Amino acid sequence: MRLATWNVNSVKARLPRLLDWLAGTAPDVVCLQETKCPDGAFPVAEVGELGYEVASHSDGRWNGVAILSRVGLTDVTVGFPGEPGFPQPEARAISATCAGVRIWSVYVPNGRAVDDPHYAYKLAWFAALRDALEPEVAAGRPVAVCGDFNVAPTDADVWDPALFATSTHVTPAERAALAALRDLGLSDVVPTPMKGPHPYTYWDYRAGMFHQNKGMRIDLVYASAPLATTVRAAYVDREARKGKGPSDHAPIVVDTDPPAVDTP
DNA sequence: ATGACATGGAAACCATGA
Numbered sequence: 001m002r003l004a005t006w007n008v009n010s011v012k013a014r015l016p017r018l019l020d021w022l023a024g025t026a027p028d029v030v031c032l033q034e035t036k037c038p039d040g041a042f043p044v045a046e047v048g049e050l051g052y053e054v055a056s057h058s059d060g061r062w063n064g065v066a067i068l069s070r071v072g073l074t075d076v077t078v079g080f081p082g083e084p085g086f087p088q089p090e091a092r093a094i095s096a097t098c099a100g101v102r103i104w105s106v107y108v109p110n111g112r113a114v115d116d117p118h119y120a121y122k123l124a125w126f127a128a129l130r131d132a133l134e135p136e137v138a139a140g141r142p143v144a145v146c147g148d149f150n151v152a153p154t155d156a157d158v159w160d161p162a163l164f165a166t167s168t169h170v171t172p173a174e175r176a177a178l179a180a181l182r183d184l185g186l187s188d189v190v191p192t193p194m195k196g197p198h199p200y201t202y203w204d205y206r207a208g209m210f211h212q213n214k215g216m217r218i219d220l221v222y223a224s225a226p227l228a229t230t231v232r233a234a235y236v237d238r239e240a241r242k243g244k245g246p247s248d249h250a251p252i253v254v255d256t257d258p259p260a261v262d263t264p
Numbered sequence: 265a266t267g268a269c270a271t272g273g274a275a276a277c278c279a280t281g282a
Binding site for chain 1: 267269
Protein backbone atom coordinates (compact mmCIF):
# COMPACT_ATOMS: atom_id res chain seq x y z
CA MET A 1 0.00 0.00 0.00
CA ARG A 2 1.21 3.45 -0.93
CA LEU A 3 -0.14 5.82 1.73
CA ALA A 4 0.24 9.61 1.67
CA THR A 5 -0.73 12.66 3.68
CA TRP A 6 -0.83 16.25 2.48
CA ASN A 7 -2.03 19.56 3.90
CA VAL A 8 -3.12 21.06 0.58
CA ASN A 9 -4.21 24.51 1.89
CA SER A 10 -7.44 24.54 -0.12
CA VAL A 11 -8.36 21.60 -2.31
CA LYS A 12 -10.01 23.98 -4.76
CA ALA A 13 -6.96 26.20 -5.18
CA ARG A 14 -4.71 23.13 -5.37
CA LEU A 15 -6.88 20.95 -7.60
CA PRO A 16 -4.72 21.05 -10.77
CA ARG A 17 -1.62 20.27 -8.73
CA LEU A 18 -3.42 17.61 -6.70
CA LEU A 19 -4.62 15.80 -9.82
CA ASP A 20 -1.16 15.92 -11.42
CA TRP A 21 0.38 14.69 -8.19
CA LEU A 22 -2.11 11.82 -7.83
CA ALA A 23 -1.45 10.70 -11.40
CA GLY A 24 2.32 10.90 -10.97
CA THR A 25 2.64 9.44 -7.46
CA ALA A 26 -0.16 6.88 -7.66
CA PRO A 27 -0.89 6.57 -3.94
CA ASP A 28 -3.49 4.03 -2.86
CA VAL A 29 -4.73 6.12 0.06
CA VAL A 30 -4.33 9.88 0.58
CA CYS A 31 -5.14 11.86 3.72
CA LEU A 32 -5.81 15.54 3.02
CA GLN A 33 -5.99 18.45 5.45
CA GLU A 34 -7.07 22.07 5.18
CA THR A 35 -9.35 21.33 2.28
CA LYS A 36 -11.14 24.63 3.10
CA CYS A 37 -13.97 23.26 1.05
CA PRO A 38 -17.66 23.91 1.79
CA ASP A 39 -19.92 20.90 2.22
CA GLY A 40 -20.79 19.39 -1.12
CA ALA A 41 -18.12 21.31 -3.04
CA PHE A 42 -15.36 18.69 -2.85
CA PRO A 43 -14.14 17.79 -6.37
CA VAL A 44 -15.37 14.21 -6.07
CA ALA A 45 -15.81 13.73 -9.84
CA GLU A 46 -12.30 14.98 -10.69
CA VAL A 47 -10.50 12.64 -8.29
CA GLY A 48 -13.00 9.93 -9.17
CA GLU A 49 -11.73 9.97 -12.74
CA LEU A 50 -8.37 8.88 -11.35
CA GLY A 51 -10.01 5.98 -9.54
CA TYR A 52 -10.40 7.42 -6.04
CA GLU A 53 -13.35 7.28 -3.72
CA VAL A 54 -13.71 10.22 -1.35
CA ALA A 55 -14.73 10.66 2.26
CA SER A 56 -14.65 14.29 3.35
CA HIS A 57 -15.52 16.32 6.41
CA SER A 58 -16.15 19.98 5.77
CA ASP A 59 -16.38 23.09 7.85
CA GLY A 60 -16.95 25.71 5.19
CA ARG A 61 -14.21 28.25 4.97
CA TRP A 62 -11.64 26.82 7.40
CA ASN A 63 -10.20 23.42 8.30
CA GLY A 64 -11.58 20.42 6.42
CA VAL A 65 -10.16 16.89 6.13
CA ALA A 66 -10.62 14.07 3.64
CA ILE A 67 -9.51 10.57 2.73
CA LEU A 68 -9.09 9.43 -0.87
CA SER A 69 -8.77 5.72 -1.58
CA ARG A 70 -8.57 3.44 -4.58
CA VAL A 71 -8.40 0.29 -2.42
CA GLY A 72 -11.77 0.56 -0.69
CA LEU A 73 -13.26 3.10 1.71
CA THR A 74 -15.65 1.80 4.34
CA ASP A 75 -16.77 2.51 7.89
CA VAL A 76 -16.27 6.26 7.55
CA THR A 77 -16.41 8.17 10.83
CA VAL A 78 -16.48 11.95 11.00
CA GLY A 79 -14.82 13.46 14.05
CA PHE A 80 -14.55 11.29 17.17
CA PRO A 81 -16.34 10.80 20.49
CA GLY A 82 -15.63 13.57 22.97
CA GLU A 83 -13.97 15.77 20.34
CA PRO A 84 -13.56 19.26 21.83
CA GLY A 85 -14.65 22.35 19.89
CA PHE A 86 -13.93 26.04 19.79
CA PRO A 87 -16.59 26.12 21.02
CA GLN A 88 -18.27 23.76 18.54
CA PRO A 89 -16.35 20.79 17.09
CA GLU A 90 -14.60 21.66 13.82
CA ALA A 91 -13.80 19.58 10.73
CA ARG A 92 -10.46 18.23 11.96
CA ALA A 93 -10.70 14.44 11.91
CA ILE A 94 -12.06 11.72 9.66
CA SER A 95 -11.35 8.01 9.71
CA ALA A 96 -12.13 5.09 7.44
CA THR A 97 -11.05 1.54 6.71
CA CYS A 98 -9.04 1.07 3.50
CA ALA A 99 -7.77 -2.40 2.57
CA GLY A 100 -8.01 -3.46 6.20
CA VAL A 101 -6.10 -0.47 7.60
CA ARG A 102 -7.82 2.02 9.85
CA ILE A 103 -6.85 5.37 8.32
CA TRP A 104 -7.15 8.69 10.17
CA SER A 105 -6.71 12.11 8.56
CA VAL A 106 -6.26 14.75 11.27
CA TYR A 107 -5.75 18.50 11.35
CA VAL A 108 -4.75 19.37 14.90
CA PRO A 109 -5.68 22.88 16.10
CA ASN A 110 -2.90 25.40 15.62
CA GLY A 111 -2.82 26.74 19.17
CA ARG A 112 -2.00 30.27 18.00
CA ALA A 113 -0.10 31.37 21.13
CA VAL A 114 0.73 29.75 24.45
CA ASP A 115 -1.47 32.22 26.36
CA ASP A 116 -4.37 31.93 23.87
CA PRO A 117 -7.48 29.84 24.64
CA HIS A 118 -6.77 28.08 21.35
CA TYR A 119 -3.69 26.53 22.95
CA ALA A 120 -5.74 24.87 25.71
CA TYR A 121 -8.14 23.73 22.99
CA LYS A 122 -5.23 22.15 21.13
CA LEU A 123 -4.09 20.19 24.18
CA ALA A 124 -7.65 19.08 24.99
CA TRP A 125 -8.12 17.98 21.39
CA PHE A 126 -4.93 15.88 21.56
CA ALA A 127 -6.09 14.24 24.81
CA ALA A 128 -9.48 13.35 23.34
CA LEU A 129 -7.84 11.99 20.18
CA ARG A 130 -5.63 9.77 22.30
CA ASP A 131 -8.69 8.37 24.07
CA ALA A 132 -10.44 7.75 20.76
CA LEU A 133 -7.42 5.92 19.29
CA GLU A 134 -6.68 3.81 22.35
CA PRO A 135 -9.16 0.96 21.72
CA GLU A 136 -8.28 0.66 18.01
CA VAL A 137 -4.56 0.43 18.69
CA ALA A 138 -5.00 -1.82 21.73
CA ALA A 139 -7.06 -4.22 19.61
CA GLY A 140 -3.97 -4.86 17.49
CA ARG A 141 -5.43 -3.35 14.34
CA PRO A 142 -3.25 -1.81 11.65
CA VAL A 143 -3.84 1.90 12.21
CA ALA A 144 -2.31 4.94 10.50
CA VAL A 145 -2.88 8.39 12.00
CA CYS A 146 -1.80 10.86 9.35
CA GLY A 147 -1.92 14.60 9.09
CA ASP A 148 -0.92 18.03 10.21
CA PHE A 149 -0.20 17.66 13.93
CA ASN A 150 1.00 21.25 14.33
CA VAL A 151 3.80 20.09 16.67
CA ALA A 152 7.48 19.65 15.86
CA PRO A 153 8.45 16.48 17.76
CA THR A 154 12.04 17.61 18.50
CA ASP A 155 14.18 20.72 18.19
CA ALA A 156 15.79 19.11 15.13
CA ASP A 157 12.40 19.39 13.46
CA VAL A 158 12.52 23.21 13.51
CA TRP A 159 14.85 25.26 11.34
CA ASP A 160 15.67 27.67 14.18
CA PRO A 161 14.56 26.44 17.62
CA ALA A 162 15.65 29.70 19.26
CA LEU A 163 13.11 31.65 17.21
CA PHE A 164 10.37 29.36 18.47
CA ALA A 165 11.38 29.43 22.12
CA THR A 166 8.25 31.29 23.17
CA SER A 167 5.97 29.89 20.49
CA THR A 168 3.54 27.05 20.13
CA HIS A 169 4.47 23.87 18.20
CA VAL A 170 7.52 23.15 20.39
CA THR A 171 6.30 23.38 23.99
CA PRO A 172 6.83 20.45 26.39
CA ALA A 173 3.06 20.05 26.77
CA GLU A 174 2.55 19.71 23.01
CA ARG A 175 5.43 17.27 22.71
CA ALA A 176 4.03 15.31 25.66
CA ALA A 177 0.75 15.06 23.77
CA LEU A 178 2.61 13.43 20.87
CA ALA A 179 4.40 11.12 23.30
CA ALA A 180 1.05 10.08 24.75
CA LEU A 181 -0.02 8.99 21.28
CA ARG A 182 3.19 7.03 20.80
CA ASP A 183 2.68 5.44 24.22
CA LEU A 184 -0.49 3.84 22.85
CA GLY A 185 1.79 1.83 20.57
CA LEU A 186 2.06 4.17 17.62
CA SER A 187 5.40 4.69 15.85
CA ASP A 188 6.56 7.90 14.22
CA VAL A 189 7.24 6.93 10.58
CA VAL A 190 10.02 9.45 9.92
CA PRO A 191 10.31 10.17 6.20
CA THR A 192 13.50 10.62 4.19
CA PRO A 193 14.06 14.33 3.47
CA MET A 194 15.25 13.79 -0.16
CA LYS A 195 17.34 16.96 0.25
CA GLY A 196 19.21 18.22 3.32
CA PRO A 197 19.34 16.55 6.72
CA HIS A 198 15.86 17.43 8.00
CA PRO A 199 12.57 15.87 6.85
CA TYR A 200 10.70 19.16 7.01
CA THR A 201 7.15 19.13 5.70
CA TYR A 202 6.19 22.81 6.03
CA TRP A 203 7.86 26.02 4.87
CA ASP A 204 6.29 29.46 5.33
CA TYR A 205 5.33 31.09 2.04
CA ARG A 206 7.13 34.28 3.03
CA ALA A 207 10.68 35.45 2.68
CA GLY A 208 12.00 32.59 0.57
CA MET A 209 11.79 30.09 3.42
CA PHE A 210 11.49 27.06 1.16
CA HIS A 211 14.40 28.16 -0.99
CA GLN A 212 16.54 28.48 2.15
CA ASN A 213 15.14 25.20 3.55
CA LYS A 214 13.94 26.97 6.70
CA GLY A 215 11.09 24.62 7.53
CA MET A 216 9.45 22.49 10.17
CA ARG A 217 8.40 18.86 10.48
CA ILE A 218 4.83 19.13 11.69
CA ASP A 219 3.09 16.68 9.36
CA LEU A 220 3.39 13.17 10.73
CA VAL A 221 2.44 9.55 10.12
CA TYR A 222 1.88 7.57 13.30
CA ALA A 223 1.47 3.85 12.64
CA SER A 224 0.49 1.00 14.92
CA ALA A 225 2.86 -1.98 15.13
CA PRO A 226 1.12 -4.28 12.63
CA LEU A 227 1.53 -1.55 10.02
CA ALA A 228 4.77 0.12 11.16
CA THR A 229 6.69 -3.15 11.04
CA THR A 230 5.94 -3.50 7.33
CA VAL A 231 7.01 0.00 6.25
CA ARG A 232 9.47 -0.29 3.35
CA ALA A 233 10.14 3.38 2.66
CA ALA A 234 8.89 6.87 3.44
CA TYR A 235 9.82 10.25 1.98
CA VAL A 236 8.87 13.90 1.90
CA ASP A 237 7.84 14.85 -1.63
CA ARG A 238 9.47 18.27 -1.63
CA GLU A 239 9.05 18.46 -5.40
CA ALA A 240 5.38 19.17 -4.69
CA ARG A 241 6.39 22.30 -2.73
CA LYS A 242 8.22 23.76 -5.75
CA GLY A 243 7.03 25.95 -8.59
CA LYS A 244 4.04 28.19 -8.98
CA GLY A 245 1.04 27.90 -6.69
CA PRO A 246 2.13 25.22 -4.20
CA SER A 247 0.68 24.45 -0.78
CA ASP A 248 2.97 25.57 2.04
CA HIS A 249 3.14 21.89 3.09
CA ALA A 250 4.73 19.00 1.19
CA PRO A 251 3.19 15.51 1.05
CA ILE A 252 4.62 12.52 2.92
CA VAL A 253 4.55 9.24 0.99
CA VAL A 254 4.82 5.89 2.80
CA ASP A 255 5.19 2.47 1.16
CA THR A 256 4.05 -0.34 3.39
CA ASP A 257 2.68 -3.87 3.23
CA PRO A 258 -0.22 -4.10 5.66
CA PRO A 259 -1.36 -7.53 6.81
CA ALA A 260 -3.71 -9.18 4.37
CA VAL A 261 -7.35 -9.06 5.32
CA ASP A 262 -10.00 -11.66 4.69
CA THR A 263 -12.45 -10.37 2.15
CA PRO A 264 -16.01 -11.30 3.03
C1' DA B 265 11.31 41.45 12.94
C1' DT B 266 4.79 43.66 15.56
C1' DG B 267 6.93 42.07 8.35
C1' DA B 268 7.09 38.97 4.58
C1' DC B 269 2.45 35.25 1.43
C1' DA B 270 -1.70 32.77 0.51
C1' DT B 271 -6.60 31.60 1.03
C1' DG B 272 -11.72 32.38 1.08
C1' DG B 273 -15.56 35.15 1.96
C1' DA B 274 -16.90 39.42 2.12
C1' DA B 275 -16.32 43.59 0.38
C1' DA B 276 -12.38 46.49 -2.22
C1' DC B 277 -10.50 44.44 3.96
C1' DC B 278 -10.10 40.75 7.27
C1' DA B 279 -9.36 36.31 9.93
C1' DT B 280 -6.35 32.59 9.84
C1' DG B 281 -2.26 30.19 9.36
C1' DA B 282 2.55 28.45 12.43
